[in-house]
Amino acid sequence: MNASASAAPASRPRRYLPDMPGLGRDPASVRARIEALEFVLERAVQVPGLKRAIGLDAIAGLVPVVGDLVTAALGFWLVWEARNLGLPRWRLWQMSANVAFDTAVGAVPVVGDAFDVLFRSNSRNLKIIRKHLDRHHPASGVIEG
Numbered sequence: 772m773n774a775s776a777s778a779a780p781a782s783r784p785r786r787y788l789p790d791m792p793g794l795g796r797d798p799a800s801v802r803a804r805i806e807a808l809e810f811v812l813e814r815a816v817q818v819p820g821l822k823r824a825i826g827l828d829a830i831a832g833l834v835p836v837v838g839d840l841v842t843a844a845l846g847f848w849l850v851w852e853a854r855n856l857g858l859p860r861w862r863l864w865q866m867s868a869n870v871a872f873d874t875a876v877g878a879v880p881v882v883g884d885a886f887d888v889l890f891r892s893n894s895r896n897l898k899i900i901r902k903h904l905d906r907h908h909p910a911s912g913v914i915e916g
Contacts, residue, residue, distance in 0.1 A: 798856065798908035802901075805852055809897040812845060829887040832877050839878045846870035849896050858903050866896045 814824040827845075831838035850866045858866075873892035877883040 796855070798904055801852055801856060802904055805849055805897060805900055808845065808849060809893045812842065812893045813891045814894075823888065825888055828873070828877075828891075828893065829884065832884050832887040835880070836878070839874055839883075842877075843870060843874040846873065846893055846896070849893060849900070853896070853900050853903070856900065856903060857907070858900070862899055862903070866899055869895050 811826055812828045813826040815826040816830070817824045828842045831842050847867070847870055850863055850870065853866060854863055869892040873887070873890055876890070877887045879886075
């Protein structure tokens with residue numbers, strides 16, 4: 772057995788993460804990540820009797836303070852991803868305002884929980900990001916068949 776064929780080169784470590792789908796910095800990977808996060812935050816669970824799916828944003832909002840802070844952090848992560856994609860500042864401010872408004876009203880007991888089901892800041896922000904990606908990075912679009 773050849774020793775050079777079985778051993779990895781010592782100068783270059785193996786890197787598995789960049790080869791996994793959705794973990795890169797390219798627009799297609801970013802699109803996959805933000806669409807998955809938006810789904811989890813806004814539409815992951817179908818509630819029987821409601822014609823509307825809810826997500827982690829509405830469920831975590833039931834936990835006072837901590838739930839709202841966690842979902843706000845995840846919402847601002849979408850804004851950070853948008854910044855890395857090169858969205859204009861005014862769009863980033865608009866997205867930040869969506870998350871801040873959702874967090875502020877969602878923090879109000881009872882009323883905020885109902886509001887989290889109706890106002891989907893992350894879906895609004897995903898729409899803004901998709902519009903930018905479709906215009907500036909059309910190859911990142913997903914063709915559904």
